[in-house]
Amino acid sequence: MNRRTKTLQRIFRARILYLLLLPALLYFFIFAYFPTIDGVRISFLDFRFIGENRFIGFENYRQAMHTAGFWQAFKNTVVIGLCNVILTAFVPMLLALLLNEVRRKAWKRISQTVLYMPHLFSWVIVGGIWIFMLSPNAGLVNVIRDFFGLESIYFMSKEAYARAIMIGVNLWKQAGFVTILYLAAIAGINPELYLAAMIDGAGGFKRALYITLPELMSTLRVVLLLNIMGALRMFNQIWVMRNEVIAPKIDVLMYYVYERGLVQFKIGYAAAISVLIFVLTLVITLISNRFIKYRV
Amino acid sequence: MQTSAARKTFAVLNNLLLITLALTMVIPLLNVLAVSFTTDLESYENVIKLFPRQPSVEGYVTLFQRVAILRPFMNNVFVTVVGTFLHVVFCSMAGYVLVREKFPGKVLLVILVTIPMMIPFEMIIIPVYVTVKRLGLMDTLWAIVVIGVVSTFSILLMRNYFQGIPRSLEESATIDGAGEFTVFFRIYLPLAKPGLATITIFQFVSKWNHILPAVLFLNSAEKYTLQVALKSLVISQELTSTTQSVANNARMGGIVIAIIPLILLYVFAQKYFIKGIMIGAVKE
Numbered sequence: 001m002n003r004r005t006k007t008l009q010r011i012f013r014a015r016i017l018y019l020l021l022l023p024a025l026l027y028f029f030i031f032a033y034f035p036t037i038d039g040v041r042i043s044f045l046d047f048r049f050i051g052e053n054r055f056i057g058f059e060n061y062r063q064a065m066h067t068a069g070f071w072q073a074f075k076n077t078v079v080i081g082l083c084n085v086i087l088t089a090f091v092p093m094l095l096a097l098l099l100n101e102v103r104r105k106a107w108k109r110i111s112q113t114v115l116y117m118p119h120l121f122s123w124v125i126v127g128g129i130w131i132f133m134l135s136p137n138a139g140l141v142n143v144i145r146d147f148f149g150l151e152s153i154y155f156m157s158k159e160a161y162a163r164a165i166m167i168g169v170n171l172w173k174q175a176g177f178v179t180i181l182y183l184a185a186i187a188g189i190n191p192e193l194y195l196a197a198m199i200d201g202a203g204g205f206k207r208a209l210y211i212t213l214p215e216l217m218s219t220l221r222v223v224l225l226l227n228i229m230g231a232l233r234m235f236n237q238i239w240v241m242r243n244e245v246i247a248p249k250i251d252v253l254m255y256y257v258y259e260r261g262l263v264q265f266k267i268g269y270a271a272a273i274s275v276l277i278f279v280l281t282l283v284i285t286l287i288s289n290r291f292i293k294y295r296v
Numbered sequence: 297m298q299t300s301a302a303r304k305t306f307a308v309l310n311n312l313l314l315i316t317l318a319l320t321m322v323i324p325l326l327n328v329l330a331v332s333f334t335t336d337l338e339s340y341e342n343v344i345k346l347f348p349r350q351p352s353v354e355g356y357v358t359l360f361q362r363v364a365i366l367r368p369f370m371n372n373v374f375v376t377v378v379g380t381f382l383h384v385v386f387c388s389m390a391g392y393v394l395v396r397e398k399f400p401g402k403v404l405l406v407i408l409v410t411i412p413m414m415i416p417f418e419m420i421i422i423p424v425y426v427t428v429k430r431l432g433l434m435d436t437l438w439a440i441v442v443i444g445v446v447s448t449f450s451i452l453l454m455r456n457y458f459q460g461i462p463r464s465l466e467e468s469a470t471i472d473g474a475g476e477f478t479v480f481f482r483i484y485l486p487l488a489k490p491g492l493a494t495i496t497i498f499q500f501v502s503k504w505n506h507i508l509p510a511v512l513f514l515n516s517a518e519k520y521t522l523q524v525a526l527k528s529l530v531i532s533q534e535l536t537s538t539t540q541s542v543a544n545n546a547r548m549g550g551i552v553i554a555i556i557p558l559i560l561l562y563v564f565a566q567k568y569f570i571k572g573i574m575i576g577a578v579k580e
Contacts (some may be wrong), residue, residue: 020392021388127528129325132547257421
């Protein structure tokens with residue numbers, strides 16, 4: 001009895017703290033927790049906005065497994081995603097090592113600033129710039145081809161180039177951001193390590209290979225994890241850069257969900273695929289978390 | 297002797313490579329800027345354009361008169377300013393609660409605030425769409441404001457800043473009879489200015505650049521925010537028809553006006569960008 005009044009008293013005393021936390025909690029319940037659970041529920045329904053929602057068990061999942069479009073989107077996600085994950089982890093690492101060798105501070109800062117810039121721009125901007133660069137009328141790439149006497153290519157309507165363009169433009173946008181992550185890690189390396197190596201007569205290349213690279217491994221794991229998440233969530237770039245000609249090569253899972261669910265209004269079916277991707281994401285996150293913990 | 301020659305060669309090659317890379321960033325941007333200031337006719341010329349031959353604002357006239365870009369631009373300003381302001385208020389409030397000493401239910405509340413980091417928005421778009429529809433927010437700018445108005449990342453970032461504030465400061469205030477609100481607004485918030493700056497900047501950029509919420513929730517053209525409006529303008533429909541498409545200069549002008557606020561922010565607040573990126577990386 002006495003204890004209960006005491007707890008109530010403590011709760012009452014903390015009332016303002018609950019109040020301060022309320023907006024965040026409300027938001028998370030309405031726009032994260034509830035939809036997550038609701039998504040699972042919807043995935044078992046023949047969902048419509050008007051009329052009755054029929055429970056159909058695993059029908060939506062079964063249908064996904066038997067739809068060629070789903071598997072094509074899956075394949076596109078894996079191929080484009082894998083290239084993105086690897087390239088946007090290792091190219092920036094090389095860039096960071098090279099930038100680190102630049103002696104003049106001002107130079108280093110300028111190139112860092114410039115490389116980071118595309119990360120600030122939305123996918124509409126980046127996609128727009130590159131579609132224009134690659135366009136056959138007045139696009140920079142084709143103007144250069146023209147200059148060397150080569151014929152113009154309409155890059156955006158060639159299936160063969162589609163994935164490479166998506167991967168390359170993604171690298172262009174993200175490389176600077178990841179480079180800065182690595183540079184931050186390099187800045188945190190104990191300078192005594194370099195001093196000791198120098199006394200032992202190790203040159204710049206050896207120092208990079210035996211000191212800098214190993215010290216970057218934990219950052220690399222973080223970057224890989226970020227890239228994997230990014231690959232599974234990929235939507236904006238495809239929404240901006242796709243067209244009907246190249247769509248079969250580049251429509252990724254999230255785009256497929258959007259298209260089936262909110263363009264064709266097969267809500268239950270799209271929800272089922274979201275649930276599948278979500279589970280896949282959780283599994284990958286857990287595995288890599290485990291991996292990271294064991295290795296550090 | 298030879299090693300120093302080798303070193304010099306490396307330095308030269310290295311600088312050359314980095315300059316080339318920097319140019320692949322700068323040249324497209326200069327090209328966009330130059331084309332945006334050409335005349336309609338010149339914008340179709342097949343030459344590398346880093347300067348307009350006859351500087352002209354024809355493209356911008358098209359942009360503001362025929363395309364009426366001002367409306368989506370102002371819509372974007374609205375969702376960005378309101379959304380960022382609320383984000384900073386809500387997240388710093390929540391971050392403050394997390395550094396308070398024990399109170400009933402704290403552990404549970406901390407968990408409830410942290411888990412959503414593992415729920416990416418992209419993966420719940422279908423049920424969120426249904427929720428937004430049920431709440432009657434469909435085709436309103438408030439739907440865009442509310443998505444992402446709280447994030448675990450910002451809450452934890454603010455908590456980290458608050459943790460660095462010495463307890464003694466607030467103890468003396470509490471003795472003077474200051475309540476929870478006073479401690480939060482008068483002591484904690486002013487001392488966490490770098491943290492506030494960091495989350496403000498990051499939220500500003502992500503709100504300004506938002507695409508997916510607008511794609512999902514906005515249907516009528518007068519509600520469109522900048523990125524969605526730009527997409528139909530910038531991404532030419534060359535595959536289908538060229539009859540009613542606008543000239544390259546207006547398309548590139550659209551890109552320019554969408555980039556300007558971001559460049560200004562980046563130039564004036566660069567140190568917070570770098571700081572925020574590093575904290576983010578450590579956090580993950």
